[in-house]
Amino acid sequence: xxxxxxERPSRFGVAWRPLLHRxxxxxxxxxxxxxxxxxxxxxxxxxxxxxxxxxxxxxxLPHLHDIVGQLFEPSRRNGPLLIEVxxxxxxxxxxxxxxxxxxxxxIGFALAVxxxxxxxxxxxxxxxxxxxxxxxxxAIAPMVVIWLGGRGLPDWLSVSxxxxxxxxxxxxxxxxxxxxxxDPRALELLRSxxxxxxxxLWKVRVPAxxxxxxxxxxxxxxxxxxxxIIGELPASIQSGLGGAILNFNQYYVSSPASLWxxxxxxxxxxxxxxxxxxxxxxxxxxxxPEHVA
Amino acid sequence: xxxxxxxxxxxxxxxxxxxxxxxxxxxIGEREFVSLIGPSGCGKSTLLRIVGDLxxxxxxEVVVNGKSARRAREDRDYxxxxxxxxxxxxxxxxxxIALPLEMLGWDxxxxxxxxxxxxxxxxxxxxxxxxxxxxxGGMQQxxxxxxxxxxxxxxxxxxxxxxALDEMTRERLNLELLRIWDALGSTIVFVxxxxxxxxxxxTRVVVMSPRPGRITDVVEIDLPQPRSAETREQPRFFELxxxxxxxxxxxxxxxxxxxxxxxxxxx
Amino acid sequence: xxxxxxxxQPVPRGVFARRVGRGVRDWIPAAVVFLLGLxxxxxxxxxxxxxxxxxxxxxxxxxxxxxxxxGLIEAAWFTFKEALGxxxxxxxxxxxxALVLARWRxxxxxxxPYAIAANAIPIIAxxxxxxxxxxLLSPWSKIAIAAIICFFPVLVNTLKGLTSVRPSxxxxxxxxxxxxxxxxxxxxxxxxLPFVFSALKVATVLAxxxxxxxxxxxxSQDSLGIVxxxxxxxxxxxxxxxxxxxxxxxxxxxxxxxxTLERLAMRWQPSARIE
Numbered sequence: 001x002x003x004x005x006x007e008r009p010s011r012f013g014v015a016w017r018p019l020l021h022r023x024x025x026x027x028x029x030x031x032x033x034x035x036x037x038x039x040x041x042x043x044x045x046x047x048x049x050x051x052x053x054x055x056x057x058x059x060x061l062p063h064l065h066d067i068v069g070q071l072f073e074p075s076r077r078n079g080p081l082l083i084e085v086x087x088x089x090x091x092x093x094x095x096x097x098x099x100x101x102x103x104x105x106x107i108g109f110a111l112a113v114x115x116x117x118x119x120x121x122x123x124x125x126x127x128x129x130x131x132x133x134x135x136x137x138x139a140i141a142p143m144v145v146i147w148l149g150g151r152g153l154p155d156w157l158s159v160s161x162x163x164x165x166x167x168x169x170x171x172x173x174x175x176x177x178x179x180x181x182x183d184p185r186a187l188e189l190l191r192s193x194x195x196x197x198x199x200x201l202w203k204v205r206v207p208a209x210x211x212x213x214x215x216x217x218x219x220x221x222x223x224x225x226x227x228x229i230i231g232e233l234p235a236s237i238q239s240g241l242g243g244a245i246l247n248f249n250q251y252y253v254s255s256p257a258s259l260w261x262x263x264x265x266x267x268x269x270x271x272x273x274x275x276x277x278x279x280x281x282x283x284x285x286x287x288x289p290e291h292v293a
Numbered sequence: 294x295x296x297x298x299x300x301x302x303x304x305x306x307x308x309x310x311x312x313x314x315x316x317x318x319x320x321i322g323e324r325e326f327v328s329l330i331g332p333s334g335c336g337k338s339t340l341l342r343i344v345g346d347l348x349x350x351x352x353x354e355v356v357v358n359g360k361s362a363r364r365a366r367e368d369r370d371y372x373x374x375x376x377x378x379x380x381x382x383x384x385x386x387x388x389x390i391a392l393p394l395e396m397l398g399w400d401x402x403x404x405x406x407x408x409x410x411x412x413x414x415x416x417x418x419x420x421x422x423x424x425x426x427x428x429x430g431g432m433q434q435x436x437x438x439x440x441x442x443x444x445x446x447x448x449x450x451x452x453x454x455x456x457a458l459d460e461m462t463r464e465r466l467n468l469e470l471l472r473i474w475d476a477l478g479s480t481i482v483f484v485x486x487x488x489x490x491x492x493x494x495x496t497r498v499v500v501m502s503p504r505p506g507r508i509t510d511v512v513e514i515d516l517p518q519p520r521s522a523e524t525r526e527q528p529r530f531f532e533l534x535x536x537x538x539x540x541x542x543x544x545x546x547x548x549x550x551x552x553x554x555x556x557x558x559x560x
Numbered sequence: 561x562x563x564x565x566x567x568x569q570p571v572p573r574g575v576f577a578r579r580v581g582r583g584v585r586d587w588i589p590a591a592v593v594f595l596l597g598l599x600x601x602x603x604x605x606x607x608x609x610x611x612x613x614x615x616x617x618x619x620x621x622x623x624x625x626x627x628x629x630x631g632l633i634e635a636a637w638f639t640f641k642e643a644l645g646x647x648x649x650x651x652x653x654x655x656x657x658a659l660v661l662a663r664w665r666x667x668x669x670x671x672x673p674y675a676i677a678a679n680a681i682p683i684i685a686x687x688x689x690x691x692x693x694x695x696l697l698s699p700w701s702k703i704a705i706a707a708i709i710c711f712f713p714v715l716v717n718t719l720k721g722l723t724s725v726r727p728s729x730x731x732x733x734x735x736x737x738x739x740x741x742x743x744x745x746x747x748x749x750x751x752x753l754p755f756v757f758s759a760l761k762v763a764t765v766l767a768x769x770x771x772x773x774x775x776x777x778x779x780s781q782d783s784l785g786i787v788x789x790x791x792x793x794x795x796x797x798x799x800x801x802x803x804x805x806x807x808x809x810x811x812x813x814x815x816x817x818x819x820t821l822e823r824l825a826m827r828w829q830p831s832a833r834i835e
Contacts (some may be wrong), residue, residue: 025670055697060693104718124589128597133765134811136772136785137803142792143614218680226682233628234792241685249688249777259688267681274680347731367737379728383750383828392746393736424828 018080037064068240075260082258086244086265093240094269096156100163101220101273107164108171108220114178115172115244116205117197133169137162137227140211144232148220155235167220174216178209184222214281221273229266296448296480297321297344302353304339313339316451317353319499319508323447325473326499328483331541336506337484338452344482345373345450358447360461362503369397371448372441376456378433380440387412387421390440395445411439414473417491418457431462438470442477449481454510456486463487464522467494471520472506475484492524492533500540509538616798617680625802632787636806639771642699643788643814647767648828652705653716662722662748663740672719687774697780706770708727710763714756721755722748757822764814772807 035103039062043049044056054060070084079085112127114120145158182205190200232242241262300509302317314336328338330431343355344451346362357365365371372393380389387408412418415435424511425433441449442537449534453465467490475482491498492514500510516524524530601618625632661668687705694700725747733743775785784807791800 022669025666026673029670029674052700053698054693054700092805123586124593127590128593131808131812132813134768135804135808136788136811138768138773138776138785139788139792139800139807144799147614175833212564222682226684228681229685230773230776234789245685245688246777252688252692256692264570264684265691267687270681271677274677275622342731345735347734366735369737371735373732374771375728375732377726379726379732381729381747381750383753385828396736396738396742396746482721513610 005229023119024207027091029257036063037061059256062260066257066259070261071264072257082261083265086241086262086273089239089241089268090265092156093225093228093232093242093266094273095161096231096240097163097269097273098225100160100227101167101224103160104164104167105171105217107219108216109175111168111172112175112179112209113201115176115236115267122176129169132165138230138234141148141231145235155237156240157238159228159231159240160233160236162231163224166223170216170219170223171213175209178212179205182208211283214277214285217277217281218274221277222270225266225270225273241254241269294322294323294359294499295324296323296358297482298356300354301355301384302340302343302350302355304343304348305351305500306338312313314343314350314506317508320479323480324478325390325497326481326483326495327484328329328495328503330485330488330491330498331501331506332503334506335501336503337501338470339506340501341452341482341484342452344378345371364412365448369393369444370446371450372444372446373438374434374441374451374454375455376424376450378430378437380433380436382404382425385422385424386417386428386436389423389425389436392440393444400401411443414442415439415469431466432465442473442479445477447480449479451481451483453484453486455490463495464525467522468522470494475519476491488537489525492530492537494522496510496550498537500537502541509543512537512540584812587636613798614797620798621801624798625805628799628802632784632803632806635782635784635787636733636810638699638782638809639702639775639807640814642702642774643764643771644708644782645699645703645815646770647702647710647763648765650701650707650713651763654759655718655756657725658715658718658722658735659717662799663744666721668719668723675712675716675719679716680795681711683712683769684773685779687773690774696778699780699783702771702774702783705709705774705800706767709766709770713766713768714759716761717759717775718752721752724755725751734826755827757826758816760818761822763817766813768807768811768814 039054041061044061049056058066062155071081071086073082075082106194115125123152135160141158142160142164148158148161149155156252179201184210186204190204195203227243228240229245232240233246237243238247244262245266246260248262252259297320299317299319302314303312304314305312317340325433329340331337338350341349344357344362346355346357346366346446355362358370359367360370380386381392384392387405387556390408390411391404394407397405408421409418412421417432417435417439420432425436428436438455455466458466470481471494473479483491483494493515493516498512498514499508500512501507502509512533516527516529516533573735598618603614609696615731616743661671670760678788684705686708688707690701690704710747728753729747733747771783772788775783776789784803788800788803788807791803793833
């Protein structure tokens with residue numbers, strides 16, 4: 001008795017059923033998190049929950065809908081809507097972060113390429129590269145601002161430098177790992193073609209390093225935004241999100257939702273940068289799926 | 294006594310999906326060494342896992358050691374060896390072998406004794422405190438076999454255990470496996486791609502074919518025991534290898550014939 | 561006819577073998593760079609035309625450090641306690657949640673995108689809020705922010721480790737009729753350890769940053785971040801740099817402590833990892 005095996009075709013070539021399932025589950029979690037917030041708030045207020053100086057009320061934990069709603073209120077009396085102000089601030093910070101990101105990523109990549117070619121250089125410099133991240137960049141920030149400012153460079157560039165400082169490290173370490181992960185057989189093949197070092201670099205090592213590079217870039221995306229926001233503080237820049245946070249921090253007692261809303265926008269900025277890298281990764285790197293349980 | 298009995302076993306993956314196995318009927322008696330051989334997709338690994346209750350059949354009956362497959366698994370009636378040694382990096386060789394014993398609740402002394410025995414059995418004395426990554430592929434597989442046998446299961450399931458090794462190591466491990474089989478009196482079900490390995494090791498070779506996965510032939514291997522390197526040079530060995538090869542090819546032809554019929558009748 | 565073991569002599573690799581075999585000679589290049597760096601500092605600073613008051617000669621900084629060592633060490637200790645507290649709270653919470661999520665997979669795959677997104681948020685921006693919660697001067701506000709910063713990377717990495725077990729390992733355990741708990745104990749947790757330590761090392765740096773940077777939005781006068789900021793404000797840069805040096809040393813020691821713990825816990829690791 002012969003039977004013919006048939007596979008059910010999926011519509012549009014995509015398994016849409018599990019996808020809907022997944023999206024539904026994510027929305028459910030989002031709703032769950034929102035419910036959790038409101039529930040915590042309600043319970044905290046009812047039971048007068050206290051943790052040290054922390055109590056639960058509208059000031060410490062505003063309603064989520066109040067936070068979102070605040071975006072569409074004027075940022076100050078007769079002023080523009082909060083969301084407009086924050087949008088401009090976010091763009092300003094985004095510019096600083098983007099410049100810092102590309103600067104840091106390029107330096108990090110170049111550094112990795114140099115180090116990959118010499119064990120000696122690695123042993124000499126890696127400890128300091130690692131140690132560099134333990135230097136609290138914030139503390140150096142004022143000095144960077146003054147130094148660059150004294151050279152006639154705009155303030156926001158100092159911020160980008162700080163963002164670059166936070167960005168380069170993961171890129172260096174991961175790219176180095178990636179460059180060294182190249183398949184030895186591929187290297188042998190290229191050498192049999194009498195390819196010189198540069199060729200080998202670009203045809204084999206760099207492509208091998210791409211997955212590692214993108215892992216680092218995802219971390220760096222956030223780091224550059226953090227660097228940009230924080231860097232604005234010692235530079236006393238008003239036009240960015242850092243300045244906005246400081247500003248609304250002052251008005252926290254009268255309008256807590258404004259500060260929360262600012263943080264929300266900052267969070268979205270970080271996520272946007274992250275997603276941009278994820279998108280770039282999907283376009284650039286094609287990776288075999290992992291087989292894990 | 295029948296150690297493994299499969300009756301009308303079917304396995305389909307997914308609703309209306311691939312038929313991996315169809316109508317499998319097979320009995321394996323005590324102390325037999327049965328090889329399952331066939332092209333990719335014939336379901337031999339699936340069949341092995343069904344015996345081990347790692348996959349459940351869609352229909353049919355599976356009796357292992359007189360119990361349901363599930364009960365046999367819970368009672369640890371079999372040991373399993375995979376193509377990849379699946380050793381835990383964070384355990385020494387000795388600790389890897391002791392893993393099932395720990396789970397069975399054996400006390401430390403008993404475990405240490407048994408591990409020593411097993412190391413001697415697979416000829417890896419002195420390697421107990423090494424780590425898996427310090428051993429060659431062949432040695433790792435020997436550890437895997439030692440682990441599978443450490444708790445004395447009556448049945449041993451092996452899924453292409455030597456597939457990743459070079460030919461010389463393979464032949465050497467084949468001999469070792471036969472020696473262990475003889476010493477312990479286990480029943481072995483062995484999945485392989487290699488015709489000569491199947492013929493060399495087994496008392497019976499089960500030939501399978503794909504689409505759908507089924508047993509097409511069984512070849513009794515009447516080579517004398519105990520087998521040795523010389524066995525591979527005997528004329529009877531070559532005859533049996535040719536026989537199995539022919540039957541494997543025949544199953545290919547059977548498949549294409551079936552496809553023709555299906556196409557003609559517009560099924 | 562028996563076959564002996566394959567002729568491969570395994571080389572014992574342990575913590576000590578690694579250190580003794582590759583000891584002093586390996587550190588020479590780093591030492592050379594260090595000396596070159598010092599020289600560059602002392603003499604090259606002028607070449608780059610960096611204002612002296614911005615980056616004083618190392619000798620000045622060290623002198624200032626020595627002069628005020630008790631004050632600086634006290635401030636550093638205050639900040640370190642904040643960082644350590646945040647590190648402990650955040651990491652334990654991250655590991656605990658990861659353990660729970662790894663047990664209930666569907667929940668894990670639903671929550672993971674949010675955890676990854678949360679990891680992409682500049683959490684330090686929430687420092688003013690924790691200041692408002694726990695009080696500007698209280699160390700708890702910095703502990704809170706450091707904890708939140710550590711929580712997400714530890715969660716994501718631990719979860720990744722717990723779920724990157726090879727399917728064949730799971731099959732093996734099932735052949736032993738092992739339940740979920742046993743599989744967790746014997747397979748998932750050991751598999752996750754490298755991932756956890758990797759995340760913990762990063763977390764030490766993040767916690768220090770959280771504690772010090774958190775001060776920028778306001779903090780106790782006893783903390784290092786405020787001391788440095790105050791110095792920068794009055795242009796006492798040599799003292800600020802002294803504070804930075806101490807903070808940096810502290811960060812390095814914190815990282816090294818966790819790295820040592822890692823090597824002790826995972827003596828079986830075949831290769832050194834650069835993380």
